[in-house]
Structures are given as C-alpha cells and as structure tokens.
Amino acid sequence: MRQTLLSRGYLRLLLLSALLGVPVALACFFFVALQQELQDWVWQSLPEALGHTRPPWWWPLPALLLAGLVLAPVLTRMPGRGGHLPVHGLGGPPVGPVELPGVVLAALLTLPLGVVLGPEAPLMAVGSGLALLAVRLREGPPDPRADAVVATTGSTAAISTILGGPLTAAVMVVEAAGVGGARLVALLLPCLTASATGALVFTGFGHWTGLSVGALTLPSSLPRAGPDAGDFLWGLPLAALIAVLISLARGLGRRTAAWTATRTAWRVITCAAAVGVCIAAYALVTGRSPAEAALSGQATLAELAGDPHAWPVAALVALVAFKGLAWGISLGSLRGGPVFPSVLLGASAALACSGLPGLGTTPALALGIAAAATSVTGLPLTSSVLAVLLLGRAAHDQMPLIVLASVVAVVVTRALSRDGGDDRSS
Template identity: 75%
Template sequence: MTTPSDAAAPPAGRSPRETVLDPRYLRLLLLCVLLGVPVALACFFFVGLQHLLQHWVWTSLPEAAGYARPPWWWPLPALALAGLLLAPVVTRMPGGGGHLPVDGLGGAPVGPKALPGAVLAALAGLPLGVVLGPEAPLMAVGSGLALLAVRRSAPPDPEVRAVLATAGSTAAISTILGGPLVAAVLLIEGAGLAGAKLAALLLPCLLASAAGALVFTGFGDWTGLKIGALSLQDLPPRAGPDAGDFLWGVPVAALIAVLIALGRELGRSTVTWTRRNTASRTVLCATAVGGCLAVYALVTGRSPAEAALSGQAALAQLAAAPHAWSVGALLALVACKGLAWGIALGSLRGGPIFPAVLLGTATAMACSGLPGLGTTPALALGISAAASAVTGLPLAGAVLAVLLLGGDAHDQTPLIVTASVVAFLVARLMRRGRPPEQAGGAR
C-alpha cells in the first residue's frame, strides 16, 4: 500500500492536537472527503464492468456454446488471450500496467499518466481468469484520480500530494474490503505511524475511505449491480476453538505461510525470466496459468472457474459448504491455483491478497479432517494466516479475518491472532537474508 512514512510529516515539536487543528490541515481533510466520492464512483463502475466481463466469459459464453459450466480446456484460450492483450500494455504504455503483484501493495502512487495502462491491464486480465485480485488496480485508480484532481490547480506541497494519493488509494481499497477499518489498519501497520504522524496521515485516509465506502455501498444498492466486495454470507455452525484447534492451528498456520512464501519465490523467479523478451514471455506465462487451471479441472472434474479469477466466489462457496469439497479437490486447488498464482505474481497484473486468502483457507479446510481441528476454527485460521503472510502485516490479517467471520469471530479471535502471528513469523523467517527492497510486503 502507498503509505510513505514521511507523508504530511508535521513540523518537529508539534503535538497531534496542534496538527489536527491547523486550518490548512482541516482544509486537507475536507478535500479528502470530497475526493472519496468520485474515487468510490470510479471504483464502482470499474468493479462493475470487471464483474460483467467476468460473468460473460465464465458463465454466459459457455452456456451459449452449450456447456452447463466451462469445460476443462476453457482457461487455455482465455488466458492466452489475456496474455496477448496484456503484452502491449506492459511493454508500451506508461507505467507498464501498474505494479508487479509480487511486490505486494507497495510502491509509488500510480499517477495520471500511468492510470490508463493500469486500468487496461486489469480489464484485460482479471475477467479472463488471471489468478489475481482487484485490490491493486483499485488502489491505482484511487491514487491516480486523486493526483489528477489536483494537477490543474496550483502545485501542492509534495507531502500534501503524498497524503492525497494515499487517501485516494485507501478510499479505493476500502470499497472492496467491505469498509474503511481494514484499510486503516493496513495504513497504520504498513507505515509504522505514531504520534503526530498518525493523526496527520490517518485522519484524511479514514475520512476519504469512509466517504468512499458509503457512496460505493449506496450506489450499488441503487443500481442493483453486483460489486463483488470480499464477504462471507454463509458460515459453518459456530463452534469455539479448543485445545485441539490450537495444537493443530499452529503448524497449519506455519504451513500456510510456507506455501505463500513459496508462491512468492516463484513469482520473483518469474520476474527475472520475463525481463527479457517481455511481450512473448508474458503471453507464455499467461498460457501457463491457463494450463494450471485446466489441470485442476481435469484432475477434480470440477469447474476450472473455481481455480481461476481472484478467488472471492470460491472462498464464499467454500465457507458456505465446506464438505462439498473433498480433501483431494482442496489439495488440487492449493497445488494448481498456487502454482498459477506464483506465475501470475511475477508476470501479470493485479493484486496478490485475495487469491492468497483462498489458498490459505483451502489449505486449512483440507486439514480440518484431522482429529481435534474443527471446520470453523480452520476457516478462521486459514484466512488470518494467509492474509498475514501475504501482506507481512499480522494485525491487518487478524482484523480482516475478524470482519469476514462477523458474529462467529468472537469465539475464534484467540486462534485468529495466534495464527496471524505464527504465519507472520514463519514468512519473515523464510525471507531472512533477502534484500529489503525485495521483501515485497505491503509498505
């Protein structure tokens, strides 16, 4: 996430109270609220268009061809087409289609010049089954629009521009995470904010994300369009964790962190490989992702759409009916989607978080048949461990799991926090010795 630790840094010696009561800062807060509205509307139409295209590719088109669901070979032409559409964007357009997802949500804000490439890259890949999420493109939309809004006015202070870009990206990602709370925690933890800096950067982002979430939700209810925010409507029966859940939960959380770390290592290797002959190798990587999805469908006899896309729909299905998936199908999902995710991290465009959450959840649910590990605790620890491992932010991972589980989270909170910390430590241990600029967490 775009969270510069020196953004809007208050003058030395100023207290948080002096910072937030400064008239210039109050005007900045008002500007961030006003920015949250157009950012939310832009994100609404972006996500709505993405879901319409996704439904057409994976539901309407197979039905028109006479298939009740996509056949096993469907991902092969779909992902090859995604690679062909994406190749000129990443090689010719400003910004290269946005940040590489293997770098997490970090990096400089996406400016107005690079915004069209980031949007085109997302719309060219995500609906066709690229195994990545929409969070990074949404953040690009938010920061790009925020900087575009102030470009024609008198050039603001660089620190103010940093705050506006961060507020725009925070407002954008809050729309897909179901509200401003997770986005705010990502901001605080990722930037290591404290004292006056916390007030200076957090308040604009909270206001912008709250305004954006309100507009995003209300506009969706008005139009009736599905926006696909990450949420779990149906959950297994509530059951509090016991000693067995904790005994199994620690090694399962460590296993999830190892799998996420291996996927990122594959992504880094893919980055190195695609630096030469980028266009052709981007197409090859996209086709390889399609091959992984086709293998999943062949091995399990299930729809390849379960392994494709960001994983939001599959996560909801898994939470609602965990026993509809055999252990073999879950392991095949982890293996095939995990391999596809690792390849996509280093070659395609999108966000890394949503697919990682599905991979962690599927891993934990496959282990839920172990004696003493319940279904609901497995779901809770899977979400928390995966989110913590992929972002490098244990508090944000735990908060995301608590919000997704809703009322069921109260009893699971100790296990959620434990799994998040264990996954964070294991992921850090596996990255030990890597240069800081390649660590890849959400900064």
C-alpha cells in the same frame, strides 16, 4: 499536535479527503462492476451460449492465452507498464494520471479472462491516480508532503470499498506507515474520512443498481464454535504450513519476474498460457469447473465457506496445488492484486485438514484466512482484522486463534525471506 490538526491547511486537507472519497468510490464501483460483468460473461454466459452447463476443462487455455496477448502491448508500449508487479507487494508506488489508463486497461482486459490475481492493486492505483489528478488541478505551489498524503488517502479509500470497509483500510495505514504520534494521526484522519465517505457511496450504488461488485465476503451463516485445545494443537502448525506454501509461491513469482524482465512480451504471453494450463489441469484432475481455480477466488471462497463438506479433500489439495502454481506465475508476470487468491489458498489448505481430530471447520477457515493474508502482506494486525470482519459473528470465539495464526505466519514468513528484512507489502 493540536495546532497542526486545527490549522487551516489541514482542515482543507480533511475537506478535500471527504470530497475525494466520492469520485474515487464511484470510479471503483464502475471498475469492479464492469470487471464482474465481463467475468460473468466469459465464465458463465459464453459457455452456456455454446451449449455447456459450465466451462469445459479446456476453457482456460484460449482465455489465458488471449489475456497474455492483450496484456503484452500494454506492458511494452503504455506508460506505467500496466502497474507494478504483484510479487512486489499490494499497493506499490502511487500511480499518476498518465500511468492510470494503462493500469485500468491491463486489469479490465485480463482479470475477467481468468488471471489468478485480484482487483485490489488496480483499485488502489485508481484511487491514487484520481487523488493526484485532483491535486494537480488545484491552484497554488506544489506541496510534496501533502501530495503524498492525498495519494495515500485515495488508495485507502479505494481499497476500503472491497476489503472489509474503512476499518480494515485504516488499520492497514497504521500498520504499514511505520510512524506514530502526531504524524500517524495526521495521516490517518484524511484516510478515514475518505474511506468512510467512499464506502458510503460505494455501498449505496451497489444497492441502487443491484450490480455485483465482487467484494471479499463470506456467508453470514457460518457456524459458531469455541476454539479448544485441538484447534490450537493443529492450527498453529497449519498456520506455519500455510506461510511456507505462500512463501514458495512468492518465490516462484520472484523467479518469474526475473525471467520476464527481458523479452517481456513473449515471455508474458508464455506465462499467461502456463497459468491456463494449470487451471485446465485442475479441472481435468478433479472433474470440477476450471472457474474454481481461475480468477481472484472470492466467489470460490464464498462457496467453500458456505458448504465446506461439499468439497472432497482431494479437490481441496488439487486447488491448493494448481491454483498456487498459477498464482505464483501470475505474481511475477501479470497484473493485479495478490491478496484475494492467497486468502482462498489459505482457507482451502486449512479446510483440507479440518478432518483432523479436534480441528473444526470454522477455526480452520479463520486461521487459514489470517495466516495467508499475513504471509502475503506482512501485516499481521491488518490480516487479523480482515479475518474477524469476514467471519462476522462466528469470529468472536476465534479471535485468539486468528491472532496467534497471524503471529506464527509472520514469523515463519520473515524466517523464510531471503534477506530477513521488512516484507510489508503496503
């Protein structure tokens, strides 16, 4: 072990990882900043220019139809087919430099138009693509094992920029790798190094430019509340219910993926239009903005956590129903990440039940995030850490509930899976 860590080749790998974190973070910053600017233009500036104070109920119909029309040629004509289907997991296989333009184009053309997916999978593709490009530019014979580590390092550095920082990304590597001992340490150190340097550059550019990057964050003013018997009495069955809802949506995604495997172009356009119908239906039923049900959900999650009492229970139920249906269709046909929307769905379902006797809003938010993230990733430890970091100071008293909700969610998800096998998404 000591010989491996102090070897010249491994030290060069650590140096490469530190250097690699800088361009990966810069690429991720400009990617998410551009996506956020386009999103704001589609859902705020353009409706206001047309005389609407907010997007009208029908706004998602042409927006999502356009998303399907621009995505179809990317999927059928460009290398890499725009990236992997999100129903198959978070990261997918490493994306090489040849496939990377299609992944970036698919994300930037469709995510701002209201596709119910997040930016995390395209960001991981950007990280692995840039890492593999750096490897191919180096001199010397190819080393498949080193290339695999570098690709993982690039993906980890990329996802750490918007998913809670280096700690969440490192825990994800540990949990998803399924290895231990010297192999785990050898994989973890480059990932930590690249994530730390990348997060530093990403945060610095955010402060310097003042641009919004759409990271998954919650208000820092969440009320602290110690969990009591009522929180566990209602919370654990609620975590199981959230796991069932997420599993049903993923099942819809698998069926949609099978349907779009042939006649891909027209069927993807049809699926995108169906997503638009779901979002428009939410706006019609609730009288609220369709933007709440569209997009990845991190902005809506922040609004929901900041003032949960401003949301009627009926609106939360409608959000879970219509956004969940749109998310399931998107999982099997469109391109993006599965985690962000699932977190909003879990939080919405839990907060809809927060009026039950003995269940508080902060415990409901904590268990909803943890259960949903666990259900979609299959990584209970990573999901618990993500929930703790998102809740900040309010998470200290919620840790037992967060951990138990993650355990319940992973057990229920595995029980509902068709083959009962490993369902980890990273």
